[in-house]
Amino acid sequence: xxxxxxxxxGDLLLVxxxxxxxxxxxxxxxxxxTARIVQEHARGVLIDISALDIVDSFIGRMLSNTxxxxxxxxxxxxxxxxxxxxxxxxxxxxxxxxGVKTALNVELGMAMLNKMQRR
Amino acid sequence: xxNMESTRLAELLGKFEREILNEWTRFESAxxxxxxxxxxxxxxxxxxxxxxxESGSIxxxxxxxxxxxxxxxxxFSRGRARQGxxxxxxxxxxxxxxxxxxxxxxxxxxxxxxxLADEMWVGSVLLDKLGLFTVxxxxxxxxxxxxxxxxxxxxxxxxVVKLWQNILALPLIGTxxxxxxxxxxxxxxxxxxxxxxxxxxxxxxxxPTVDTLVAQHLLKTVAAARLxxxxxxxxGIRPQIAQTIVHLGVDLEDVITKATLADAFMVALERTGNxxxxxxxxx
Amino acid sequence: xxxxxxxxxxxxxxxxxxxxxxxxxxxVRLRTEVRHRAIEIGLSLVExxxxxxxASELAxxxxxxxxxxxxLIEVIQHGAKRGLCMTFIDKGPGIPDVALALTDGYTTGGxxxxxxxGAKRLMDEFDLKTExxxxxxxxxxxxxxx
Numbered sequence: 001x002x003x004x005x006x007x008x009x010g011d012l013l014l015v016x017x018x019x020x021x022x023x024x025x026x027x028x029x030x031x032x033x034t035a036r037i038v039q040e041h042a043r044g045v046l047i048d049i050s051a052l053d054i055v056d057s058f059i060g061r062m063l064s065n066t067x068x069x070x071x072x073x074x075x076x077x078x079x080x081x082x083x084x085x086x087x088x089x090x091x092x093x094x095x096x097x098x099g100v101k102t103a104l105n106v107e108l109g110m111a112m113l114n115k116m117q118r119r
Numbered sequence: 120x121x122n123m124e125s126t127r128l129a130e131l132l133g134k135f136e137r138e139i140l141n142e143w144t145r146f147e148s149a150x151x152x153x154x155x156x157x158x159x160x161x162x163x164x165x166x167x168x169x170x171x172x173e174s175g176s177i178x179x180x181x182x183x184x185x186x187x188x189x190x191x192x193x194x195f196s197r198g199r200a201r202q203g204x205x206x207x208x209x210x211x212x213x214x215x216x217x218x219x220x221x222x223x224x225x226x227x228x229x230x231x232x233x234x235l236a237d238e239m240w241v242g243s244v245l246l247d248k249l250g251l252f253t254v255x256x257x258x259x260x261x262x263x264x265x266x267x268x269x270x271x272x273x274x275x276x277x278x279v280v281k282l283w284q285n286i287l288a289l290p291l292i293g294t295x296x297x298x299x300x301x302x303x304x305x306x307x308x309x310x311x312x313x314x315x316x317x318x319x320x321x322x323x324x325x326x327p328t329v330d331t332l333v334a335q336h337l338l339k340t341v342a343a344a345r346l347x348x349x350x351x352x353x354x355g356i357r358p359q360i361a362q363t364i365v366h367l368g369v370d371l372e373d374v375i376t377k378a379t380l381a382d383a384f385m386v387a388l389e390r391t392g393n394x395x396x397x398x399x400x401x402x
Numbered sequence: 403x404x405x406x407x408x409x410x411x412x413x414x415x416x417x418x419x420x421x422x423x424x425x426x427x428x429x430v431r432l433r434t435e436v437r438h439r440a441i442e443i444g445l446s447l448v449e450x451x452x453x454x455x456x457a458s459e460l461a462x463x464x465x466x467x468x469x470x471x472x473x474l475i476e477v478i479q480h481g482a483k484r485g486l487c488m489t490f491i492d493k494g495p496g497i498p499d500v501a502l503a504l505t506d507g508y509t510t511g512g513x514x515x516x517x518x519x520g521a522k523r524l525m526d527e528f529d530l531k532t533e534x535x536x537x538x539x540x541x542x543x544x545x546x547x548x
Binding site for chain 1: 426427429437459462519
Binding site: 080082083084085087088090091092096097101102103104105107108109 | 304339
């Protein structure tokens with residue numbers, strides 16, 4: 001079964017979503033991430049969605065849920081690279097991705113994670 | 120309505136092509152277009168018309184048998200639109216064929232008045248439809264040109280400026296309408312991504328009035344920027360606009376607003392971790 | 403659909419497509435198809451995104467709430483204006499309270515998670531017909547602005 005690869009960088013997990021995910025794949029990603037956070041004692045998760053043309057309510061909920069579960073496991077989640085068209089559509093849709101922190105790109109996202117962890 | 124299936128037009132057009140072309144040339148000359156190009160077009164039009172008539176009924180001009188004719192006319196019409204001709208001048212190309220066509224029909228069918236009348240009717244209806252088609256395409260092309268020019272004007276008149284490391288400014292000038300605001304905001308969001316800016320200052324000092332739609336667009340843009348991971352400050356809100364916003368019941372929620380671009384810049388600097396010495400801050 | 407006015411785009415409109423919605427993969431295929439049609443009629447990037455997102459929401463509804471169904475994608479014409487029309491049909495349980503279904507509430511779950519309100523906001527036209535025990539049909543349209 002196909003899976004979205006999760007990379008580990010120190011105590012960060014990095015996921016780059018590059019395919020149009022069907023719902024099952026999104027759920028698998030959510031499960032995999034949660035498992036890996038525990039496995040690797042990760043303190044941060046970076047989800048790169050710069051290749052996503054679409055974020056609908058299902059994916060949006062997946063991101064929110066992932067961030068919430070990660071926080072319970074003492075890890076911060078940052079979603080990076082949201083495209084303007086996607087952002088505009090999400091606003092119109094009324095979805096505000098509660099609990100999800102965002103950054104413009106991976107670099108800024110990592111900087112944000114590092115700053116948070118220094119506290 | 121006459122039965123269009125049994126028309127002899129195809130046969131007659133083929134037989135008298137040269138005569139019709141000659142008379143048409145004499146008739147349709149005052150457009151100022153290059154004569155060589157015109158006569159080539161006339162010959163092409165007649166050929167395509169004859170072929171289309173041979174292979175199909177006249178009623179359904181949307182059908183595939185009329186594809187070549189539609190393409191020919193569409194290209195012709197768009198070309199004329201680009202060159203600045205009026206729709207009437209463009210349609211006249213087709214309508215002016217009536218004179219030579221009817222003259223030819225009269226010569227051939229003078230002894231069969233009923234058939235003459237029927238064929239003239241078929242020819243007239245057909246040329247009317249084709250002429251109107253060129254007008255429709257013409258309008259469409261003109262509209263596209265206008266819309267493209269509007270786009271270009273928009274992009275020229277709303278440049279996004281980099282004020283400082285990670286700080287962008289968008290000084291808006293003139294009346295904002297819904298369409299313009301949308302385009303401008305999309306450009307701003309794209310610039311934010313392109314430059315990795317943390318804060319964008321939208322300055323509306325130069326905007327005389329703001330209505331509900333525009334205010335909502337501004338709010339949506341701020342929301343979208345935040346979703347992406349940046350933030351916006353709206354500056355240059357004059358007292359009248361502040362009143363309008365309150366009266367319209369638009370809730371600016373937690374959007375930061377400042378009276379001047381300078382104030383907004385100060386806030387942006389602080390928020391991006393740039394601390395200025397006290398003397399400069401008091402300025 | 404304008405049958406009476408002749409237009410050079412008539413050739414495009416006969417490429418209407420019906421896609422089945424019976425699995426997650428079907429929803430992804432639908433998104434791809436809708437994206438292609440949106441590009442075809444010249445919608446801007448933001449408009450394309452809105453259209454595909456709305457289609458995705460409704461396709462998911464058809465699959466999850468309606469049990470399975472199909473989607474029809476058509477390029478439509480109104481005078482010189484072109485647009486995209488999508489119809490989502492299922493023979494599922496139907497929606498008992500349409501007003502409630504149209505309310506928002508993704509995060510709170512109050513909108514029954516049906517994504518209908520959102521899809522409606524993203525499109526120019528939205529029409530829903532439903533009957534309990536029979537099924538639901540949703541039609542959405544987006545026009546290309548000049």
